[in-house]
Amino acid sequence: MTDLGLYIHIPFCRSRCDYCGFYSIGRQPDDRFVAALRKEMEMRSPAFAERTCDTLYLGGGTPSSLTEDQLERVMEGARQYFHISDTAEITMEMNPCDMTESYLENAKALGINRISIGVQSHDDRLLRAIGRLHSASDAEKAVKRAYKAGFHNMSIDLMYELPGQTVEDFRKSLLWAVHLPITHVSVYSLILEEGTRFKQLADRGALPRPTENDSWLMYRDMCRILPHYGFERYEISSFARKGFRSRHNRKYWELKDYLGLGPAAASRIGRQRFEVNPGVRLYEKELLTGNPPPMEVENLSEKDEMEEYCFLHLRMKEGIPLDDFARRYGEDIRYWYGDKITMLEKQHLLKEENRRLFFTFHGAALGNYVFEQFLRDE
Ligand code: SF4
Known part of the structure; x- marks a missing residue:
């Protein structure tokens, strides 16, 4: 573990x-x-x-x-x-x-x-x-x-x-x-x-x-x-x-597991996301009478997780580790995003080196635009 x-x-x-x-x-x-x-x-x-x-x-x-x-x-x-x-x-x-x-x-x-x-x-x-x-x-x-x-x-x-x-x-x-x-x-x-x-x-x-x-x-x-x-x-x-x-x-x-405690705290365990409801009064009342805190649970689909994997890794200097991506999702990243990546490379916003895909200086400045390209159509 x-x-x-x-x-x-x-x-x-x-x-x-x-x-x-x-x-x-x-x-x-x-x-x-x-x-x-x-x-x-x-x-x-x-x-x-x-x-x-x-x-x-x-x-x-x-x-x-x-x-x-x-x-x-x-x-x-x-x-x-x-x-x-x-x-x-x-x-x-x-x-x-x-x-x-x-x-x-x-x-x-x-x-x-x-x-x-x-x-x-x-x-x-x-x-x-x-x-x-x-x-x-x-x-x-x-x-x-x-x-x-x-x-x-x-x-x-x-x-x-x-x-x-x-x-x-x-x-x-x-x-x-x-x-x-x-x-x-x-x-x-x-x-x-x-x-x-x-x-x-x-x-x-x-x-x-x-x-x-x-x-x-x-x-x-x-x-x-x-x-x-x-x-x-x-x-x-x-x-x-x-x-x-x-x-x-x-x-x-890096989409690793974390557990969040307290009102409004979020957790991610595997492909599940939890969020404790924000109200402090209700939180205190439930817990002090022996009940778990009220919580929303969301099961992430593979598509949701893949998008998140791309956004979050792109935030980091080292970018997306392409071999890890392929191991995790069974295909090379270009299978899913080939056209988009080629376009972003041509616009000098993304760069691939040593099996990693990362932002250029200008790409990081236009982060939201780049992130949007990693939203997959249904
Ligand atoms: S309202 Fe509170 S949480 Fe928000 S920025 Fe100010 S100090 Fe931080």
């Missing part, structure tokens, strides 16, 4: 960021939630008794909204009900405002060895405009405090194409980030998600958007500046120093 990735979703945030489409609610997690989460661990873990978790990821929402004591109970539960490998990568997303010396020391003592921080920008004006509660200086101090506390594997998130952000603003954020004691940067362009304040503003034409040329310049700066300072682009939005690629995220991109 291969190793398992374990994901724990903590769907609470102090306030709502204007761009965020994730499920989260605006209050602190309470002990009732932690008790329900531990109950879910107890109920779902027997099916994975033979598996070892080599990655554990606490995501959200804001996992650092858990108190020190609550975090201890969550980690204790994970270790009690699952086999967590001694060498597991254990990541926790943290908000700079929560990263006090005491919080960091407690997290370290609990075995957390990687932190991911939603920094987003080096510009306080932009941070306020997108609804973040921290300043750039809070973020910088938090990263340095964590480094001092012994966290030498840290990732930060940055955003571009923010309303009112100039090419120069984004360049400054990149140049600031590369001098922080971090090992990984994830960079996202602003996506206007349904149900967010930004989407509503954009629909009314009241959200300033960058020009196409500025978007391109920001993208190009990201692809030049981060590698220049030693952060290799190994996935479409992810850059890492050597030896510091995210092991957990790789499970998603």
Whole structure:
């Protein structure tokens, strides 16, 4: 049996960021939630008794909204009900405002060895405009405090194409980030998600958007500046120093098994996808009365899985391993996508080398267009 990735979703945030489409609610997690989460661990873990978790990821929402004591109970539960490998990568997303010396020391003592921080920008004006509660200086101090506390594997998130952000603003954020004691940067362009304040503003034409040329310049700066300072682009939005690629995220991109616990958490086990229903109240009620959490289950067809295999592998620098594809689906990839691949190669968006098919620089910039070509007609 291969190793398992374990994901724990903590769907609470102090306030709502204007761009965020994730499920989260605006209050602190309470002990009732932690008790329900531990109950879910107890109920779902027997099916994975033979598996070892080599990655554990606490995501959200804001996992650092858990108190020190609550975090201890969550980690204790994970270790009690699952086999967590001694060498597991254990990541926790943290908000700079929560990263006090005491919080960091407690997290370290609990075995957390990687932190991911939603920094987003080096510009306080932009941070306020997108609804973040921290300043750039809070973020910088938090990263340095964590480094001092012994966290030498840290990732930060940055955003571009923010309303009112100039090419120069984004360049400054990149140049600031590369001098922080971090090992990984994830960079996202602003996506206007349904149900967010930004989407509503954009629909009314009241959200300033960058020009196409500025978007391109920001993208190009990201692809030049981060590698220049030693952060290799190994996935479409992810850059890492050597030896510091995210092991957990790789499970998603390689279609490996992962189990998600907590409201709105998704899992993938073989060809089945599960998603716990998002409502926290219902989640707590069901689990604390001895019932499993309400969940949607989807059985992926071979076609769905093949499409996903292509999208997700193309996200990675190494692209689609063609021999693995042929072993998995019984035919060479060109049997299914021959015309499309030839067209994308002619457009210089895809390239094949050493039995791998991957994005060119321009292909990665036009990712969605390329991904669409891998949707198969019925
Ligand atoms: S971006 Fe993060 S902190 Fe902001 S609302 Fe979404 S999950 Fe919460």
